[in-house]
Amino acid sequence: MTRFGMVMDVTKCNGCYNCFISCKDEYCGNEHKGYSAALPMTGQTFLTVVEKERGQYPKVKVDYVAHLCQQCDAMPCGNGHPDAVYMRDDGIVIIDPKKAAGLKDIVGRCPYRVITWNEEKEVAQKCTMCAHLLDDGWKEPRCVESCPTGALVFGDLDDPNSDISKLVKSAKTEQLANYKLGEKVCYVGLPKEFIAGAVVFGDKDECAKDVDVILESEGKTVAATKTDGFGDFEFEGLAAPTQYQVRVVAAGYDPKAVDVKLYKSVNLGDIVL
Numbered sequence: 001m002t003r004f005g006m007v008m009d010v011t012k013c014n015g016c017y018n019c020f021i022s023c024k025d026e027y028c029g030n031e032h033k034g035y036s037a038a039l040p041m042t043g044q045t046f047l048t049v050v051e052k053e054r055g056q057y058p059k060v061k062v063d064y065v066a067h068l069c070q071q072c073d074a075m076p077c078g079n080g081h082p083d084a085v086y087m088r089d090d091g092i093v094i095i096d097p098k099k100a101a102g103l104k105d106i107v108g109r110c111p112y113r114v115i116t117w118n119e120e121k122e123v124a125q126k127c128t129m130c131a132h133l134l135d136d137g138w139k140e141p142r143c144v145e146s147c148p149t150g151a152l153v154f155g156d157l158d159d160p161n162s163d164i165s166k167l168v169k170s171a172k173t174e175q176l177a178n179y180k181l182g183e184k185v186c187y188v189g190l191p192k193e194f195i196a197g198a199v200v201f202g203d204k205d206e207c208a209k210d211v212d213v214i215l216e217s218e219g220k221t222v223a224a225t226k227t228d229g230f231g232d233f234e235f236e237g238l239a240a241p242t243q244y245q246v247r248v249v250a251a252g253y254d255p256k257a258v259d260v261k262l263y264k265s266v267n268l269g270d271i272v273l
């Protein structure tokens with residue numbers, strides 16, 4: 001059986017918005033019978049690129065995460081409307097534009113908030129995974145085809161030889177949220193929180209290179225690193241909210257410890273030994 005899905009590798013996305021633009025190009029003003037009424041030129045989209053900014057100047061990171069229908073097997077969007085919302089044999093969830101006409105409550109049934117209301121056509125709409133193109137023999141949807149960095153991968157999750165299956169097997173994938181709805185869209189490298197800073201030798205007023213920096217939580221070592229040539233250090237991919245302690249140890253200097261209650265990524269600034 002074919003079971004279509006998509007993986008987004010967030011670490012490969014450069015924020016070019018090609019996926020967003022190509023999706024708009026495919027659906028704005030264009031009706032695709034059985035799958036979607038024409039989208040208005042403004043105000044509605046099937047795919048949103050969400051910018052996630054972390055840290056504080058000068059240690060700031062920006063990631064881009066594509067939000068679109070997660071193609072959930074459980075289909076909570078269809079609750080109460082089994083005729084209007086259905087799943088194709090290949091796993092793609094479709095809101096039938098004719099049968100769903102006037103059913104505005106469908107919009108609020110998606111926990112991922114990816115269904116929008118078309119005021120003019122009076123119908124709830126979402127990503128169709130470009131089902132009309134797949135029916136025409138396309139190998140991938142418009143957004144995937146237009147991605148220049150290969151951040152979006154589409155294919156048959158049930159085919160062990162497909163690129164998407166190999167990626168799911170080789171990389172640590174995650175869901176956008178922990179709803180456990182049998183989502184067939186997943187992600188690699190979703191941004192987590194980080195602690196960064198710099199160490200300075202106060203007596204020499206210079207960057208402290210190759211100094212040990214240890215990250216602890218509840219008395220246990222979580223991670224350890226050394227400062228680089230600029231005295232900088234960073235611990236990525238941390239759980240939050242969590243209480244941490246950053247310890248800095250350098251031969252010939254008194255050790256320093258900084259307590260951090262981590263809610264959001266933080267730049268500790270200079271730690272002077």
Ligand code: SF4
Pocket residue numbers: 068069070071072073075076077078093109110111112113114115126181
């Ligand atoms: S992400 Fe939302 S619209 Fe898409 S299948 Fe899941 S519940 Fe339905």
Ligand code: SF4
Pocket residue numbers: 022023024026046047068126127128129130141142143144
């Ligand atoms: S799969 Fe098609 S409909 Fe869905 S976001 Fe991509 S381009 Fe838009």
